[in-house]
Amino acid sequence: MRLVCLFTLLCLALPAQAEGFITRLLNKPVPGGVAVLDLGDGQDAPQVRYQGKPVLVIKEDGRRWIAIVGIPLTVAPGEQRIEADGRALNFRVGARHYREQRITLNNQEQVNPSPANLKRIERELAEQSAAYRQFSPRQPSNLLLDKPVDGPLSSPFGLRRFFNGEERNPHSGLDFAVGAGTPIKAPAAGRVILIGDYFFNGKTVFVDHGQGLISMFCHLSAVSVKPADELPRGAVLGKVGATGRATGPHLHWNLSLNDARVDPAIFIGQFRP
Known part of the structure; x- marks a missing residue:
């Protein structure tokens, strides 16, 4: 039973550990913020666009490609979408109050x-x-x-x-x-x-x-x-x-x-x- 509990805890910890430093630093998906999206581990860098404009793509920790998306202040909280090599990937923008x-x-x-x-x-x-x-x-x-x-x-x-x-x-x-x-x-x-x-x-x-x-x-x-x-x-x-x-x-x-x-x-x- 103890081993099962330990295994469960390790599994729960994996997503946080799988996030690289850049994702932890930059992923602040709010108006005026940044969304970091996982693009997988293909050989070539995916071509990504958001609102019709090209997006910064890098390989994080030498393992997987990520898109680093700037979110305009004018974007309302809710669902947004990027295009990565022709396929749509959705992400959610949260709210942020500005003084x-x-x-x-x-x-x-x-x-x-x-x-x-x-x-x-x-x-x-x-x-x-x-x-x-x-x-x-x-x-x-x-x-x-x-x-x-x-x-x-x-x-x-x-x-x-x-x-x-x-x-x-x-x-x-x-x-x-x-x-x-x-x-x-x-x-x-x-x-x-x-x-x-x-x-x-x-x-x-x-x-x-x-x-x-x-x-x-x-x-x-x-x-x-x-x-x-x-x-x-x-x-x-x-x-x-x-x-x-x-x-x-x-x-x-x-x-x-x-x-x-x-x-x-x-x-x-x-x-x-």
């Missing part, structure tokens, strides 16, 4: 821009959206990412934001409360794919880490890289500032997967449900 943030800006143009600035914003949005959609074949060097600056988190991901009482898009990244001039380091190896000085984001750098995993750093005071630069993990790409729509010096870091902005806290092991 509100109310910000007062003295510059009214940063709340209700003029027609001329609206044209600029539209042009800049198209440029940045194209960068987020890039999907290179390279494998990310690491998925447990480094913090780009050594400092405390301030505004979390997903906040419903109100500027001078008017609701705008949710907070699509993670803010770090650090001083102006603080060096910003690449959280993983990657290629610089876009640099700009934008109306809302100020001085900005986009880095492609591979297979649709894209970092965006904005409000910089200075940029120390150029387009097409290959950055090793930990390379300095610029300095913290307060350019664009910012109330003071800080780093805003966006992380995108399959063109969905997701919570960077997941990738640095600081996710809070």
Whole structure:
């Protein structure tokens, strides 16, 4: 009887043990989160798409292929589906509550821009959206990412934001409360794919880490890289500032997967449900 009980306990423990480190770290299937899906142990990497866009696929622990799916903030809780080599795989998205943030800006143009600035914003949005959609074949060097600056988190991901009482898009990244001039380091190896000085984001750098995993750093005071630069993990790409729509010096870091902005806290092991 004792052996039977022991065998039952071991069987119950197997699913948890079978999960690899990346699955345990990243699998947070909520709006603005990440779903990690088992694709089996075939010889070749499956081709996966979600909402019509290619998905990051890696081999975990050298055993099985997994899809790492970014879930947009706009997705409602419930059933979702990916396509893996033509077959449908379903997964469930849970609920997550996001707080509100109310910000007062003295510059009214940063709340209700003029027609001329609206044209600029539209042009800049198209440029940045194209960068987020890039999907290179390279494998990310690491998925447990480094913090780009050594400092405390301030505004979390997903906040419903109100500027001078008017609701705008949710907070699509993670803010770090650090001083102006603080060096910003690449959280993983990657290629610089876009640099700009934008109306809302100020001085900005986009880095492609591979297979649709894209970092965006904005409000910089200075940029120390150029387009097409290959950055090793930990390379300095610029300095913290307060350019664009910012109330003071800080780093805003966006992380995108399959063109969905997701919570960077997941990738640095600081996710809070």
